[in-house]
Amino acid sequence: MITLEHIDKKFGKFQALQDIQLTCKRGQCIALIGPNGSGKTTLIKTILQMVMPDKGNIIFKGEKVNNQWEYRSKIGFMPQMTRYPENMKIGELIEMMKDIRNMSTNLDEELINAFNLSSMFEKKMGTLSGGTKQKVGACLAFLFQPDLLILDEPTAGLDPLSSEKLLKKVAKEKAKGKTIIISSHILSDLDELVDDVIYMQDGKILFHTKIDELIFETSETKLTKIISRKMGSVHV
Numbered sequence: 440m441i442t443l444e445h446i447d448k449k450f451g452k453f454q455a456l457q458d459i460q461l462t463c464k465r466g467q468c469i470a471l472i473g474p475n476g477s478g479k480t481t482l483i484k485t486i487l488q489m490v491m492p493d494k495g496n497i498i499f500k501g502e503k504v505n506n507q508w509e510y511r512s513k514i515g516f517m518p519q520m521t522r523y524p525e526n527m528k529i530g531e532l533i534e535m536m537k538d539i540r541n542m543s544t545n546l547d548e549e550l551i552n553a554f555n556l557s558s559m560f561e562k563k564m565g566t567l568s569g570g571t572k573q574k575v576g577a578c579l580a581f582l583f584q585p586d587l588l589i590l591d592e593p594t595a596g597l598d599p600l601s602s603e604k605l606l607k608k609v610a611k612e613k614a615k616g617k618t619i620i621i622s623s624h625i626l627s628d629l630d631e632l633v634d635d636v637i638y639m640q641d642g643k644i645l646f647h648t649k650i651d652e653l654i655f656e657t658s659e660t661k662l663t664k665i666i667s668r669k670m671g672s673v674h675v
């Protein structure tokens with residue numbers, strides 16, 4: 440579904456990504472984890488070319504897409520934090536996105552309903568709580584039935600019930616065969632979802648391993664314990 444080949448990215452002199460190589464196959468759910476500042480969001484934004492890599496290739500469905508944008512319509516992206524037009528109402532924003540995408544049918548409005556967002560359609564984006572803004576971001580990521588979902592810390596700032604609803608939705612899409620890349624510091628959120636774990640540190644991928652192998656290697660089943668054992672054993 441998506442492959443990154445030898446991606447490098449510097450911000451000034453700071454090496455934010457170094458020789459990133461990864462392949463995410465169709466139907467796979469990959470967890471992107473690592474400490475603050477390790478490059479997870481930069482990597483995600485590079486996949487979408489919201490951050491332009493200095494070097495390397497981005498391959499989507501077998502085609503090199505460097506400096507192309509059309510492929511992004513196949514990706515549902517939920518950003519960690521984003522700014523929306525402050526004076527636009529929730530309902531207007533959703534309608535505008537439908538217009539931009541030129542899609543009014545075959546929409547996935549399940550999350551809009553689960554979050555009961557329609558009751559808030561008249562509220563302006565600038566007046567919303569952080570969690571409600573997150574919900575709008577989540578609804579937009581799923582709305583156009585993308586093949587690939589990229590979720591950057593999707594549950595950060597959501598109340599527990601809303602987190603649960605979102606994670607259930609992610610699991611449902613995975614069961615349908617959708618490809619998912621998800622970053623989170625809340626490792627318990629990922630336990631039921633992930634096939635592969637990518638651990639980033641200092642702009643590099645320290646390991647990319649199947650969850651089954653990690654469970655076998657560490658004799659732990661929960662990602663929190665798996666990671667603390669694994670990181671304990673590599674002495675970083």
Ligand SMILES: Nc1ncnc2c1ncn2[C@@H]1O[C@H](COP(=O)(O)OP(=O)(O)OP(=O)(O)O)[C@@H](O)[C@H]1O
Binds near residue numbers: 480
């Ligand atoms: N536009 C930018 N200009 C300069 N430096 C940047 C820019 N974007 C990111 N960085 C730096 O790149 C590094 C990686 O940031 P990134 O946001 O990718 O980390 P992260 O792993 O997502 O962190 P967190 O877990 O805190 O969200 C950080 O040191 C950050 O300050």
